Amino acid sequence: MNLFVVDHIHYENGDEELAKRIGIFSSYQNAQNVIDRLKHQPGFIDYPNCFHILTLRVDKTHWSQGYNNVHIPE
Numbered sequence: 457m458n459l460f461v462v463d464h465i466h467y468e469n470g471d472e473e474l475a476k477r478i479g480i481f482s483s484y485q486n487a488q489n490v491i492d493r494l495k496h497q498p499g500f501i502d503y504p505n506c507f508h509i510l511t512l513r514v515d516k517t518h519w520s521q522g523y524n525n526v527h528i529p530e
Contacts, residue, residue, distance in 0.1 A: 457514045460487040464494075466506040484509065 462478035478494065481487040487509045495504040512518060 459512045459514060460484050461510040461512060462487045462490055463508045463510065464500060464503070464506055465508060466503040478507075484511070 460481045460483065462481065464476045464478055466474055468474060478490060479487075481490065491507045491509070494500050495507065500507075
């Protein structure tokens, strides 16, 4: 079984990531339908191509490696 995660991610000031988790849907079509509806709403209308659908398989590890934190000095 797959789940479909809809995010809206855009950048301001060149590198500031602004991400919104829109929702998790049971079908790709449901995910696409919410994008089609939201892309005409205030805020989203300025960045209509910044929606992303991520397909995740249920009961599967999607991050199987460790990670490192990177701190950028100010």
